[in-house]
Amino acid sequence: MNSPEVQSLSDERLIALIQENDLVAFERIYNKYWSKLYLSAYNILRDRQVSEDVTQEVLVNLWMKRANLQLTSLNAYLYAAVRYQVFNIIRSGKVRAGLFNRLEELFSNNGGEEILSEKEINRLLEQGVAELPEKCRQIFVMSRKEHLSTKEIAERLGISPKTVENQLTIALNRLRKTLGDFVCLVVIMLSGLWF
Numbered sequence: 001m002n003s004p005e006v007q008s009l010s011d012e013r014l015i016a017l018i019q020e021n022d023l024v025a026f027e028r029i030y031n032k033y034w035s036k037l038y039l040s041a042y043n044i045l046r047d048r049q050v051s052e053d054v055t056q057e058v059l060v061n062l063w064m065k066r067a068n069l070q071l072t073s074l075n076a077y078l079y080a081a082v083r084y085q086v087f088n089i090i091r092s093g094k095v096r097a098g099l100f101n102r103l104e105e106l107f108s109n110n111g112g113e114e115i116l117s118e119k120e121i122n123r124l125l126e127q128g129v130a131e132l133p134e135k136c137r138q139i140f141v142m143s144r145k146e147h148l149s150t151k152e153i154a155e156r157l158g159i160s161p162k163t164v165e166n167q168l169t170i171a172l173n174r175l176r177k178t179l180g181d182f183v184c185l186v187v188i189m190l191s192g193l194w195f
Contacts, residue, residue, distance in 0.1 A: 009025070009028070011029075011073070011074035011075065012074075013025075014026075014028055014029050014074070015066075015069055015071060015074055018062075018063065018066045018069075019066050019067060019069060021066075026062075026063055026066075029059070029062070029074070030059055033059070033074075033075075033078055034055055034059065036147070036149070037054075037055045037058060037059070037078055037079070037082050038051050038052060038054075038055040040079060040082050040083075040086075041054040041055055041082050041085070041086050044086050044090075045086060045089065045090075050089060054082060054085045054086060054089065055082070057085060058078060058081040058082050058085060059078075061081065062077075062078070062081075075146075075147050076147070079147050125175075128174070128175045129141065129171075129175070131174070132170075132171050132174060132175075133170075135167060136167045136170050136171045136174075137171070138157075139153055139157070139164055139167040139168060139171065140167070140168060140171040140172075142156070143164075143168055150164045150165055150168075
């Protein structure tokens with residue numbers, strides 16, 4: 001299949017093609033997702049090389065496991081794979097000490113000795129999101145839970161990408177005010193909602 005045809009294919013079709021060993025389809029997936037996945041890893045790890053390694057490993061694993069893939073959403077699968085790799089790196093201690101220094105500082109500044117359960121964190125996040133203005137909330141959910149790009153959100157809602165960016169900035173600022181830096185950082189680490 002030639003390159004222009006591959007450029008317009010859905011993720012589902014691209015997956016079907018890579019299962020048939022189509023390298024052009026894999027290259028399309030790689031080019032489409034590499035920077036998004038890298039940013040997801042980098043937002044947590046704050047280490048360029050480690051984030052590149054995580055992204056590369058996730059995409060190579062996609063190719064290696066192509067024959068047995070049974071995905072409902074390539075987007076969700078790739079983001080989950082990045083979160084898994086990031087958590088493994090954090091657990092293994094291979095991440096820069098800076099992340100732990102930031103966590104330690106936030107713990108001490110916010111009475112973080114009381115560890116919040118994941119259920120409680122999700123409750124707090126859902127509460128914070130529910131308090132956002134309707135359009136702001138809709139855009140935040142599309143961005144952080146559905147992992148849509150600014151351009152994709154703008155196209156779906158019929159608004160400009162700049163409006164989407166502005167609404168995301170408003171949402172993040174309100175959530176930080178509502179939840180505080182400590183909870184926001186814990187949410188980032190546990191729920192995979194990269195701020």
